[in-house]
Amino acid sequence: MLFRTWKKITAVVALALTVSCVSHSSLAQNPNLVITQADVVAMRIGVQKEGRFQNAYNDLRATVDRQLVQEINVPVPKDGGGGYTHEVHKKNYQYMYNAGLIFQISEDQKYADSVKDMLLEYAELYPTLDVHPKRKVNSQNPGKFFWQSLNEAMWMVYTIQAYDLVKAAIPAADRATIENDLLKPVAEFLSVGQPSTFNKVHNHGTWATAGVGMAGYVLDEPEWVEMALYDLEKSGKGGFLRQLDELFSPQGYYNEGPYYQRFALLPFITFAKAIENNEPERKIFEYRDGIVYKAIDTTIQLSYAGLFYPxxxxxxxxxxxxxxxxxxVTIAYGLSGERGLLSIAEEQNQVILSGDGLLVAEALDQGLQLPYAYRSVAFGDGNDGKQGALVIMRSDLDGEQSVLFKPASQGLGHGHFDKLTWQFYDLGEEIVSDYGAARFLNVEAKFGGRYLPENNSYAKHTVAHNTVVVDEISHFDNNVKVGNANWPTLAYFETSDEGSVSRASIATAYPGVNLDRTLALVNLPELGRTVVVDVFAVTGxxxxxxxxxxxxxxxxxDTSFPLQAKANNLQMLGTDNGYQHLWLKGQATPDSGLAKVTWLNKNGRFYTQTSLVDGSETFLFTQLGAxxxxxxxxxxxxFIRRVKSNEHTFVSVLEPHGEYNPSKEYTLDAVSTVTSLTYTEQDNVVFVELSIAGNDYLIALNSSAQNAKEVTFKNSKYTLSGRLSVFSQK
Amino acid sequence: MLFRTWKKITAVVALALTVSCVSHSSLAQNPNLVITQADVVAMRIGVQKEGRFQNAYNDLRATVDRQLVQEINVPVPKDGGGGYTHEVHKKNYQYMYNAGLIFQISEDQKYADSVKDMLLEYAELYPTLDVHPKRKVNSQNPGKFFWQSLNEAMWMVYTIQAYDLVKAAIPAADRATIENDLLKPVAEFLSVGQPSTFNKVHNHGTWATAGVGMAGYVLDEPEWVEMALYDLEKSGKGGFLRQLDELFSPQGYYNEGPYYQRFALLPFITFAKAIENNEPERKIFEYRDGIVYKAIDTTIQLSYAGLFYPxxxxxxxxxxxxxxxxxxVTIAYGLSGERGLLSIAEEQNQVILSGDGLLVAEALDQGLQLPYAYRSVAFGDGNDGKQGALVIMRSDLDGEQSVLFKPASQGLGHGHFDKLTWQFYDLGEEIVSDYGAARFLNVEAKFGGRYLPENNSYAKHTVAHNTVVVDEISHFDNNVKVGNANWPTLAYFETSDEGSVSRASIATAYPGVNLDRTLALVNLPELGRTVVVDVFAVTGxxxxxxxxxxxxxxxxxDTSFPLQAKANNLQMLGTDNGYQHLWLKGQATPDSGLAKVTWLNKNGRFYTQTSLVDGSETFLFTQLGAxxxxxxxxxxxxFIRRVKSNEHTFVSVLEPHGEYNPSKEYTLDAVSTVTSLTYTEQDNVVFVELSIAGNDYLIALNSSAQNAKEVTFKNSKYTLSGRLSVFSQK
Structure with missing residues (x-):
């Protein structure tokens, strides 16, 4: 796989060199960060042809033209995140980058002049500034234009690229002013001025190293590049390479999850591309077995129906x-030429004006896209890939179904206390859900648009997830530090034509309690259907x-058991750890046997969770909002299955079925067809007998290390060829 | 408008005649109901060409081919609605109709034989049947194949068309058996056998008259046609024409609302088309100034974003x-050639195999569709159009906004007690909503798929709507009969570039209380925005x-006032008339001035209702589910605005604003920009002063009959040129 990738990269590089040979030798060396002179030559040709690239160029040029005629506005910094001056400075760096691009492609000097004029205003303002008035008290990382240096580093990442694009078209005296009064001091402020941020192995550090490192290339300060790569002392304990070592698992999974992975991605790919263009001998895209490419690809894999697993x-x-x-995706396609990436690019429906963007646009114009191959995969967590895992299972036998299983590690401050939780998706919708973050981004009336108090009081707590809570206390007693230090053990993951299965456990979420869950997304080809088998053993x-x-x-x-609903009065379910946010709407203690709960999703399909109960479980039906x-x-x-016991195994099957189509006035198979479910653990194998829609299945989940195993179950012999075996008895 | 329509009809008829001249004279007179011999000739040519019609034909032929090879199944009737024999007999009549169609187009005898064989089985079964075992006790309208004669009539409407399509290809002896043992007895059972249904001016009667009348044409029983048109006694008190007179308003609005209008439509258009093809001299499509066409067109008008107003x-x-x-739409296009209908047909993405269907398919293949013109319009209710009205207002100044205002009459047993309620739609979504029916259609676990008990205990009640409830009692004290006998008075409706406005009142919903509401959807072109002004005067x-x-x-x-939320305990708001289904989540009594409530819809836009309050109104925040x-x-x-008073005027403005885009990480204008709102009624004119986004508007809602009116307001003179005048003060 990787070999193929690199072969294609070689081809692309060769093409770029060819183009490079015909470039104007009269141009200076700039630009040469993400966009090279060769890219510029190709883009100038690209915009002549009708197609996506020309359209993107025309759109951006029109946007830049509208801003070009407005007066330059470089206000004295005053407001915090989301405030007026904050937004203006963000808009300014985006504008300068865009105008620089349009200058290179159009060769119209007015765009370069506009960037120059804005940079000169910044150069006049910067020396007058102290740290930002809205910085946090005792902040280790204030900015000057912005309240925090994260935004200052982002300013630098965009602005240094903008400068690189126009540098050759600016008079030498102006260049000196801009470099000496603005760019160099900002780079110094972001590096030696803030060692704790710059050296930090964290995505904030990545923005800083990317900005300063690229400034090193443009301003001919090779020492800055060294510092960016290896930290201020060039020790290798921090810096960009250490960030690549530490922040991703070997498969390219980012510890905080896909939402933050996509945010962290930009400085990584931007700086990597700039390194590749300036110092190909560093082979940055080969670093750590191609970790940058893997990080991009993994971010795509961590999505369902176009949205990240939340x-x-x-x-x-x-x-x-x-x-x-x-x-x-643009850079990844430039690296690999993988045509599956083009279908993602097509869905994105945005074209980047860059050399790689041109390749993507032209490939889409030619209809070269192939379906992107979403896989069932366990992404090892942690820098060694051994700190638990995030497991994705997929099946397209009946719809487009996916199980997310999360024996992953805590994921730092943005992590949730949800060891071994799961989610289920089908026909494009969430079925068994995760609340995600409690936040209305940038909505001032909702706690200033920041994370809501309910993010801590509910969304992070265990009860907000689909995993076991002991004594109404969250995992690790809600302590992030303890959470970061402990993680589940992935026993196994396997995927085959029969389905996907994974088992994991953790003994540190609660003192003296072991949590052990096996989840399988099982194909039943005789029925053309898929079910989820869930076996959750709790041992205290x-x-x-x-x-x-x-x-x-x-x-x-519907429920298969009588449900006592609270008719005229609702009470909260508990007092702490998220329970205080749940209303108790009804409850029931089903008799021994099968207990079914059926719901209807907006995708028009019914879902029945069939639990195997022994009469000890109480089902509590809840609604969020207390x-x-x-x-x-x-x-x-x-609904919450509750039991009081030393040890208990929760066994269930989730069954998608039928269709509700009120528009066409038909309803099909609204009733679960599971008629029998048993569970036996024997000789390191979990046997689940499932009768569904008139078919009898024996599903064996094999925890033994042996790949082929002979077993006897109920007097019949079976050969288990892997972790998951499905025997159809009919 | 109507004139244009008829001109086009003439053109289409002329075309049909031309085609007719080239048809095989060797064919018998059949088919000649909805589909004529001329249609068949055209369709046979049509399926030779690549395009929508050929695709639809191939799809249907494949479906019919799959059924053709299965054994014919005509079971003894046993089950009620939704049960096995019920569904089989429904499937059978659809199959016979489809196979008849494929026979005519393909000229392959096997399809005709298949229909014949099934009809012969029916002819054998029918004489053995008594009324259906699952009929309602003491039912006036049982069926034999089905539990109710409505389904029996639907069977006839399909089956007589199927027979018409294959009649000429069936041996004379079989024809005699089918006609004498099956079709004639069924027609008699549906007519003289059930006078109360057949003569009823109700959509059940329409199905019966359509089935029997079409049988009259096919079986050469002209008396049946007369009975179908004028009732069993040919008195004109019942029958199809009386149904056309009574069941629609002059504009083509069906009293029960669009959901039932679309259901009722099919027998009307089917029988009308058969009448037109057999007896064009009756000029059925000119009847009542073109009521059939209007009924179709009105059904389309009663939709927003493709869904009927609920x-x-x-x-x-x-x-x-x-x-x-x-x-x-297919028949309407055949009648009128209106290219706007084609865009609806395109959205429908289904092609009917008929002469008109061919016209639609070919027009779409040629790209002739134009946008359908959705209008702002007041549809008069009742057969005279004077029993209140259903008002639709639309604006596309800022999104795709619509107000539905309902000073309509009760609408019989399916009507809701919601006089003067309103709904609001924007950017494709419901914003101010109506619950619709409480029903999960055909979901057995949900009360057998019928209307739920909560339909009566909540959904029909006044509090489930957006209109005034007095003393927690629903309109007409929840009595359908009283509701049917009383309706609001539409004072006026007008639409212009300034927007749309309507006023209506009702004094009979409650003894001694007059409800008077004025609603306006007002364009503010200076801001590129639209607001809704709502003035609801209650006088007791x-x-x-x-x-x-x-x-x-x-x-x-957000709310602009402090809101006391119920944190750990919810009580139901009341005990009856729907109040028992509402949880009280919080309440507040805002100070005199502006009271704002802002919410965020899933369309990503914010909506703020700004109420002008005097300190007497309490706001009760509710959630459904008690x-x-x-x-x-x-x-x-x-939320419910509550006041205790003799009389009170509820004044408010609904303001769509801003955008929440967490995907692209921006939030715009999340805060209402209404800064001032006043209300003055003077000299039969309501003056609303509205300051919004820095602009000051005077909005005058003129209840005087004069079209041009000079008024003085706050020492300034204004000329009101219509019902709604908007003066921008800036």
Whole structure:
């Protein structure tokens, strides 16, 4: 796979060199960061042809033209995030970058002049500034234009590229002013001025090293590049390469989850591309077995129906069309020529004006896109890939189904206390859901647009997820530090034609309690259907309360047992750890046997969770929204299986079925067809007997290390060829 | 408008005649109901060409081929609606119709034989049948194949057309058996056998008259046609023409609302087309000034973003793509050649195999579609158009906004007690919403798929709508008969470039209380925005409790006043008339001035309702779902403005604003820009002063009959040129 990738990269580089040979030798060396002189030559030809690239260029030029005629506005910094001066300075660096691009392609001097004029205003302002008035008290990382240096570093990443694009068209005296009064001091402020941020192995550090490192190339300060790569002392303990070592797993998974992975991606790919163009001998895209490319590709894999799986602090509408991933896909295609990436680019429907962007646009114009291959995969977590895993299972046997299983590590401050939780997706919709982050981004009335108080009091807590809560206390007793230091163990993951299966456990979420979950997305080709088998074993040392919530999206349709609903009065379910946000809407203690809960999702399909119960489990039906004085929470539904025991195994099957089509006035198979479910653990194998729609299945989940294993179950012999075996008895 | 329509009809008829001249004279007279011999000739040519018609034909032929090889199944009737034999007999008549069609186009005898064989089985079964075992006790209208004669009539409408399509290809002896043992007895059973249904001026009667009347044409029983048109006694008190007189308003509005209008449409258009083809001298499509065409067109007008406005008992996912309206649009295009209809047909994405269907398919293949012209219009209700009105207002100044205002009459048993309610739509979504019907169609677990008990206990009640409730009692004290006998008076409706405005009142919803509402959808071109002005005057004779609910879809973002939320315990708001289904989530009594409630809809836009309050109104924030033991209700949000007074005027402005785009990480104008709102009634004119986004507007709503009126307001003179005048003061 990787070999193929590199072969294609070689081809692309060869092409670039060819183009390079015909470039105007009269131009100076700039630009040469993400965009090279060779790219510029190709883009100037590219915009002559009708197609996506020309359209993107015309659109951006029109946008820049509208801004060009406005007066330059470089206000004295005053406001915090989201405030007026904050937004103006953000707009300014984007404008300078765009105008620089249009200058290079159009060769119209007015655009270069406009960037120059704005840079000169910045150069006049900067020496007069102290740190920002709205910085946090005792902040280690204030900015000057912005309240925090993260934004200052982003300013630098854009501005240094803008300068690189226009540098050759600016008089020498102006260049001196801009470099000496603005760019160099900002680079110094972001590096030696803030060692704690610059040296930090964290995405804030990546923005700083990217900005300063690129400034090193443009301003001919090779020492800055060294510092950016290896930290201020060039020790290798920090810096860009250490960030590449530490922040991603070997498969390119970023510890905080996809929502933050896509945010962190941009400085990585930008600086990497600039390094490649300036110092190809560093072979940055080969670094750590191609980690930059893997990080981009993994971000795509971590999506369903175009949206990122919303684990940890994630806003649910973020997906593969975010601008960071548009850049990512563009650069990844430039590297690999993988035609599957083009279908993602097509969905993104945005063309980047760069050399790689031109390749993408022309390939799409030619219809070269192929379907992107979404896979079932376990992404190892942590820099060694051994700190748990994030598991994605997929099947397209009946719809487009996916299980996310999360025996991943905590994921730092944005992580949730949700070890071994799961989510389920089908026909483009969330079925078994995760709340994501409690936040209305940038909506001032909602706690200033920041994370809401309910993010800590509900969304991060265990009960907000689909995993076991012991005694109404969250995992690690809600302590991030303890969470970061402990993670689940992935016993196994395997995917085959029979489906996908994974098992994982953790003994450190609660003292003296082991949580062990096996989840399988099982194909039943005889029925053309797929089910999820869930076996969650909880082993404690004394009688405790074990709660297993399931948060579903949709309308409750039916339960197979009588349900006592609270008719005229609702109470909150508990007092702390998220329970204070749940209304108790009804409860039931089903008799021994099968307990079914059926709901209808907005995708028009029914879902039945069939639980195998022994009469000890109480089902508590909940609605979110208690203790919510500002109506900050979505009023979503769930049910909690509760048992008081030393140890307990929660066994269930989730079954998608039927169709509700009120538009065409038909309803099909609204009733679950699971008629029998048993569970036996024997000789390191979990046997689940499932009768569904008249078919009898034996599903064997094999925890033994042996790849082929002979077993006897109920007097019949079976050969298990892998982790998951499905025997159809009919 | 109508004149233009008829001119085009003439052109189409002329074309049909031309085609007719080249038809095989060797064919018998059949078919000649909806589809004529001339149509068949044209269709046979049509399927030779690549395009939509050929595709539709190939699809249907493949479907029919799959069924053709299966054994014929004509079971003894046993099950009620939705049951096995019920569904088989429905499938059978659809199959016979489709196979008949494929026979005519393909000229392959096997399809005719298949229809014949099935008809012969029916002819054998029918004489053995008594009325259906699952009929309702003491039913006036049982069927034999089906539990109710409505389905039996539908069977006839399809089957007689199927027979008409294959008649000429069936041996004479079989024809005699089918006609004498099956079709004639069924026609007699549906007519003289059930006078109360056949003569009823109701859509059930329309199905019966359509089936029997078409049988009259095919079986050469002209008396049946007369009976179908004028009732069994040919008195004109019942029958198809009387149905056309009574069931629609002069503009083609059907009293029960669009959900039932689209259902009722099919027998009207089918029989009308058969009459036109057999007896053009009856000029059925000119009857009542073209009422059939108007009924079709009005059904389209009663939709927003492809879905019908969900007034009365309506399932919300029904829209313009329902099969009844596909037939309607097809026939309407055949009549009028209106190219706007083609854009509806394109959205429907279904092609009918008929002469008109061919015209539609070929026109779409040629790209002749033009945008359909959705209008702002008041549809008079009742057969005289004077029993209130259903008012639709639209504006596309800023999105695609629509107000539905409902001073309509009750609409019989499926009507809701919601006089003067309103709904608001924007950017394709419901904003101020109506619950619609409480029903999960055909979902057995949900009360057998019938209307839920909550349809009566909540959805029909006044508090479920956006109109005034007095003393927690619904309009007409929830009595349908009283409701049917009383309706609001439409004072006026007018639409112009300034917007649309309507006023209506009703004094009979409550004894001694007059309800008077003026609603305007006002364009503010200076701002490129639209607002809704709502003035609701309630005049009673003693101190009573007036509640004005507003049901919104979305998440509460902010209130301009402190809101006391119920944190840990919810109580139901009342005990009866729907109040028992509402949880009280919080309340507030805002100070005199402007009281704002802002929410965010899933379309990404913010909406602020700004109410002008005098300190006497309490705002009660509610969530639906109390007294709901089976989780049948959707848990939607609302707030109720409550005042205790003799008389009170509720004044408010609804303001769409801004955008929430967490995907692209920006939020614009999340805060209402209404800074001042006043209300003055003077000399039969309502003056509303509105300051919004820095602009000052005077909005005058003129109830005087004069078209041009000079008024003085606050020492300035204004000329009002119509019902709605908007003066920008800046």
């Amino acid at each position: 684990i940890n602090d994630a806003i649910k509408s973020k997906g593969t069309d975010t601008i960071e991933l548009v850049h990512g 040392q004394s009688k405790q309360q074990y709660d297993l919530p399931l948060h579903y999206l949709g309308q409750l349709i 203790t919510d004085p500002n109506f900050n929470l979505r009023n979503e539904q769930g | 007034i009365n008992d309506a399932i919300k996912s029904k829209g313009t793509d329902t099969i009844e309206l596909v037939h309607g 004779q003693s101190k009573q409790q007036y509640d004005l609910p507003l049901h919104y879809l979305g998440q509460l973002i 007294t709901d033991p089976n989780f049948n209700l959707r848990n939607e949000q609302g």
